[in-house]
Amino acid sequence: MSVQTDPLEDVLTLVGTTSHLSVGLVAGGRWAVSFEPPLGVKFNAVRRGHCVLTVDGVPEPIELAEGDCFLLTQPRAFTLASEVGVRPVPAGPVFAAATDGVARVGAGEDVVFIGGRFGFGERAQGLLLDVLPPVIHVPGRTAEATTVRWALEQIDAELRERPLASTLVTEHLALVMLIHLLRLHLVVARPGETSGWLAGLTDPIVAPALRAVHARPAHAWTVSQLAEVAAVSRSTLAARFKQVVGQGPLEYLTGWRIELAADRLRRGDETVAAIAREVGYGSESTLSNAFKRITGTSPRDYRRWTTV
Known part of the structure; x- marks a missing residue:
């Protein structure tokens, strides 16, 4: 009896996944920005440079290099910084002062981010988010992340050039990126990092x-x-x-x-x-x-x- 289907696709379809890109962030020098617990699932990708991510409840900071992405699957406060120990400024005023779709912090343009969030329907918590770790970090310089890099490059181009229907295109590309990030997580996850039906897929x-x-x-x-x-x-x-x-x-x-x-x-x-x-x-x-x-x-x- 041979049966083929895709439980991950079933669940993502059922919970009504949507995406929304936020204002970009450019940072330089010694800097740090603190973020309130986000609505939905937050994602950021480092397009240039490197930085440190710290998340409430996660014991160790996470080093982010160029091309790296992370998903914050739970509503936890987090900080992006040039290095550990820099006093952060709140993200709200930084993003409120954004011009031409870009927020700036610090001095210079050492680090460039693309970010946004994924929204889900009411059943996402029990069906999907509860079986994921609070943070998923996907290094960008691996062979497995090729499609993620491609999606980020396309998003970057759409945001720079703003052709017709660019908002719709970037939202769909972000969903492609989400699916690939979840696939990669399943491949590289250590025992205990996923649970429930998601762990069963591997x-x-x-x-x-x-x-x-x-x-x-x-x-x-x-x-x-x-x-x-x-x-x-x-x-x-x-x-x-x-x-x-x-x-x-x-x-x-x-x-x-x-x-x-x-x-x-x-x-x-x-x-x-x-x-x-x-x-x-x-x-x-x-x-x-x-x-x-x-x-x-x-x-x-x-x-x-x-x-x-």
Whole structure:
């Protein structure tokens, strides 16, 4: 039984990922800028020079070289500086004084940044952000980061030249960059740096079962069938899935079905009975019972509260 699908694409689509580029930053000399906890997921890329990133709750500063990117996945205060120990100025006044789309701090143009943020729908915290570390640092001078470098170069060109529809182009390029940053993180992450379904994507036993669930969520999967997809025994899959993802395969299947049902309730006007059939429940009452058990509310109440 061969099944191919992409859980990462499924989740990013479901949580409604958007991007917004901010004013650029140019810095020189001895400088430091402190930022309040951002809304959404903050990203910055060093287009020229090098600096130091410190993040609240992260014990060690992170050295950023030319071409490096970072994602701040949690709303934590952070500081960018020429070196550790420089007293920072708040970012608000610096960016309020920006001209021609560029904010400046310090003396000179030693360091140039592109930055922005990614926004997500209401389910992003539980589905995506909670399974990522607070900071993802991707070095730019590696072979794996080639596409990230390409996206940054294109964004840079769009911002400099401002051709027609440049804002839309840069936002789409930023989403391309986000996907590649997440891919790279999965490749280089150390044990414990990802959790849940995201950790399962790189596990040779769990990943085939995850892809099967996402490819056919309405199928009446059994642990034995998923084990067959993964080419392991039932007991091996059950134990490994629980260890890596933090829940059993059928528990994960139920959770994903409820996420799909919730998405349909938010976005459309299908009947609850029709949604139940689409996500793998034989009746409206069966879906309603599972939905209330997982979310604490009925599908009808959920639709009313989320579409007002």
